[in-house]
Amino acid sequence: MIGMRFKLLEPLTLDEAIDFxxxxxxxxxxxxxxxxxxxxxxxxxxxxxxxxxxxxALNCLSYNAGTGLYIGALVTxxxxxxxxxxxxxxxxxxxxxxxxxxxxxxxxxxxxxxIANASPAADTAPAxxxxxxxxxxxxxxxxxxxxxxxFFLGPGKTCIGRGDxxxxxxxPEPLPGTVSVYLKLGRRQALEIxxxxxxxxxxxxxxxxxxxxLALGAVAPTxxxxxxxxxFLEGKEWTTEMLKKAGRSAAAMSSPIDDQRASAKYRRExxxxxxxxxxxxxxxxxxxxxxxx
Amino acid sequence: xxxxxxxxxxxxxxxxxxxDGKTLLEVLRDHLxxxxxxxxxxxxxxxxxxxxxxxxxxxxxxxxxxxxxxxEIITIEGLxxxxxxxxxxxxxVEEGAVQxxxxxxxxxxxxxxxxxxxPNPDEEEIRHALSxxxxxxxxxxxxxxxxxxxxxxxxxxx
Numbered sequence: 001m002i003g004m005r006f007k008l009l010e011p012l013t014l015d016e017a018i019d020f021x022x023x024x025x026x027x028x029x030x031x032x033x034x035x036x037x038x039x040x041x042x043x044x045x046x047x048x049x050x051x052x053x054x055x056x057a058l059n060c061l062s063y064n065a066g067t068g069l070y071i072g073a074l075v076t077x078x079x080x081x082x083x084x085x086x087x088x089x090x091x092x093x094x095x096x097x098x099x100x101x102x103x104x105x106x107x108x109x110x111x112x113x114x115i116a117n118a119s120p121a122a123d124t125a126p127a128x129x130x131x132x133x134x135x136x137x138x139x140x141x142x143x144x145x146x147x148x149x150x151f152f153l154g155p156g157k158t159c160i161g162r163g164d165x166x167x168x169x170x171x172p173e174p175l176p177g178t179v180s181v182y183l184k185l186g187r188r189q190a191l192e193i194x195x196x197x198x199x200x201x202x203x204x205x206x207x208x209x210x211x212x213x214l215a216l217g218a219v220a221p222t223x224x225x226x227x228x229x230x231x232f233l234e235g236k237e238w239t240t241e242m243l244k245k246a247g248r249s250a251a252a253m254s255s256p257i258d259d260q261r262a263s264a265k266y267r268r269e270x271x272x273x274x275x276x277x278x279x280x281x282x283x284x285x286x287x288x289x290x291x292x293x
Numbered sequence: 294x295x296x297x298x299x300x301x302x303x304x305x306x307x308x309x310x311x312x313d314g315k316t317l318l319e320v321l322r323d324h325l326x327x328x329x330x331x332x333x334x335x336x337x338x339x340x341x342x343x344x345x346x347x348x349x350x351x352x353x354x355x356x357x358x359x360x361x362x363x364x365e366i367i368t369i370e371g372l373x374x375x376x377x378x379x380x381x382x383x384x385x386v387e388e389g390a391v392q393x394x395x396x397x398x399x400x401x402x403x404x405x406x407x408x409x410x411x412p413n414p415d416e417e418e419i420r421h422a423l424s425x426x427x428x429x430x431x432x433x434x435x436x437x438x439x440x441x442x443x444x445x446x447x448x449x450x451x
Contacts, residue, residue, distance in 0.1 A: 004314035008296075008359055032355045036316075037336050049313075053360045078349070102425025103403065105337055107349040108356065190424035191338055 004039050007048040014055055014167065018140050021163045026050040028165060030073055033101065033109040034117040058167070063089075069171040077106040077114070077124070090171055091285075092180035092199045096127035099184045102191050112166050115151065118158045118222070119193070125152070125223030126199035127182040128169065129215035136168045143167070152222035175211060177203040179285040183274050187261065194218045195262040196270040198250075200278035204286045208237050214246075214275065219254035219267050226250050229275070243279040247272030298362050302327070303371030309358065317361045318342045318353040321368060329369035329398045340426035343399035344368050350403045350425070369398035372405065381405055384443035385436070392430035400426045404440045412448045416441075 009026060011017040020026070026048040029035050038044050052058050052074055060072040063085045071080060080086050081097035093111075100106055100114065100123045114124045115135065125148070134145045140163060151158050160166060174180075180201035186192030197217030202209045212230040217223040229250040236242060256267035298309045302325060309324050318335075321327045321344070330353055333341035337352040344353045345367040372379040381401050384390070391397050400423060407414055407422035414422070419440045420433070428436060 003319070004316070005312065006314050008313035008357065010359065029357075032357065032360075033337055033352075036355050036357070040336060051357065051360065101337070102340065103406075103422060104340060104343055104350045104352045104425040107346070107351045108337075189421075191427075 004036070006039070006046050009048055009050040010054050011050065011052075012054050014057065014138065014165070017050060017052065017055065017165060018138060018163070020050055021165065022140055024048055024050070025162050028052065028116075030113040030116075031076060031109040033105050034113060034119075052165075060168070065173060067170070068173040069093075071111050071169045071171070073110060073112040073165070073167055075111055077101075077109050077111060078103070080111050081106065089174055089178075090127075090131055090180065092127035092130055092182040092201060093124065093171065096123045096182040096184075096197075096199065099123050099182070105191075112169055115148070115169065116158065116160065116166055118152055118154075118156050120155050120220060120222055121194040121197065121218035122223055123182070123184060123194055123197055123217065126197050126215035126217040127180070128171065129223060129225050130180060130182075130199035130201040130213040131171050131174070132213065133169050133171045135166050136170060138165050138167045139163045145170070148223075149225055152224075154221050174201070175203055177205070177286075177289075178211070179203065179282050179289070181278050181281040181285065183277055183281070185270050185274060193261060196256075196267050196274055197223075198271070198274035198278050200275070200282055202233070202282055208235055209233060209282075210235065214250060214278070216250065216254055216271060219256040219271055221255070226253050228253055233279070238279050238283060243276040244272075246279065247275040250275045296359060298358055300325075300358070300361055300366060301364065302366045303368060311358055313357075313359065315358045316354055317344065317356040317358050317366070320358040320361075321353060321366075327368050327370050331395055331398065333395070338427075339396075340399045340403070341396055343402050343426060345402050345406055348406060348409060350399075350406045352425075367402070369401060372401065379405070380446045381408070381440070381443040384439040384446065388435050388439040388442055390431060390435040390439040396426055396428040396430075400428065400436055404443070407440070408444055408447060413444060414440075 029051040058072040058074040061075045062070045077097040077100045087094040182199045184194050185196045199215045202212040212233045214226045214230045251268045251271040256264040258264050331341040333339040335354045337355045342354040346364045
């Protein structure tokens with residue numbers, strides 16, 4: 001590993017950061033668990049890095065019953081995973097954050113940074129997609145919001161351009177009775193890039209499931225929603241046979257590659273397995289809630 | 294591009310002059326002479342560089358020194374109090390949890406963070422807390438035992 005050399009820009013406010021970014025194309029540093037790695041490996045050699053760590057407003061993790069969850073750019077995976085509201089109302093996100101890296105990585109890495117880095121295998125992405133999250137992006141031109149499917153363009157590529165900062169992620173208030181889950185498959189218990197990740201969100205209405213959203217990670221160029229499979233599950237009771245079919249449908253929609261972690265064939269098969277397990281987890285979760293009253 | 298930083302390390306204020314790109318790991322070892330924190334993979338995958346920042350374990354190889362300002366940093370050297378080893382350190386020695394010793398400082402600090410919030414962890418919780426610290430020598434069994442022994446001793450005194 002080479003020692004890093006760059007000028008560190010440390011704005012005290014978001015406006016100051018935006019001003020800096022108008023003058024320089026310095027990469028933005030939040031937790032550092034992705035960016036500093038790329039610099040150390042010599043993949044990028046920036047003259048300057050812009051760190052957000054002195055902007056306290058970006059540390060905000062808040063919930064409002066009307067608007068939902070607000071996750072500022074400096075909120076770490078550990079904070080999100082341990083937050084009682086996130087665990088109760090957005091369990092897929094809490095579970096995803098709890099599966100990133102290791103305890104040490106989770107204490108540094110941020111949820112916003114995870115999507116900004118845009119690995120196809122990013123753990124928080126499928127959960128955020130299934131939960132209908134949006135990115136709040138600020139530049140000198142103002143603030144805009146975008147749904148995550150529009151945000152991811154390809155492996156490591158987002159629609160974030162020069163001069164942009166992702167200020168926060170917002171996750172809307174889920175409809176009453178919504179349950180969600182994120183499952184990750186890796187070769188190890190920790191410090192693992194996902195071989196396949198699946199997030200499922202839905203709510204019970206009498207005898208069937210509504211507002212179904214399914215998202216997959218690590219089996220396509222970007223983390224992606226699978227609307228065809230979600231439609232198949234929509235408005236229905238989920239039998240074992242249905243979940244198997246849904247698994248096969250999602251697997252057919254995926255486009256995994258062979259890499260050092262797993263073969264495309266194995267990944268495709270695992271999509272089927274994880275989708276079924278997600279379905280079973282939601283069934284159990286809803287049953288648990290109804291007995292709790 | 295040198296900056297003067299004021300870091301709070303092991304209960305003391307330390308003034309450091311260093312380049313912008315320096316990590317907390319480099320500053321601890323090369324500027325403050327605290328060699329207990331080790332450099333291994335230098336990319337956040339092995340955990341030998343683990344220090345506690347405001348009580349939470351982090352990979353110091355991924356923390357820029359400037360970012361450590363304003364936070365309380367504890368290294369392995371900070372565990373001993375007036376010549377008295379921390380119960381975790383004693384337990385690691387007694388239980389034979391130290392072979393080459395390279396992973397040990399990081400392991401002990403991750404374990405300390407666990408016991409500070411969960412005084413009576415079960416084996417699964419211990420292994421989960423240590424999941425960011427790799428050991429190539431021991432096979433982890435005695436490390437887990439050492440944490441359990443320390444927990445009993447600390448909990449018993451609580």
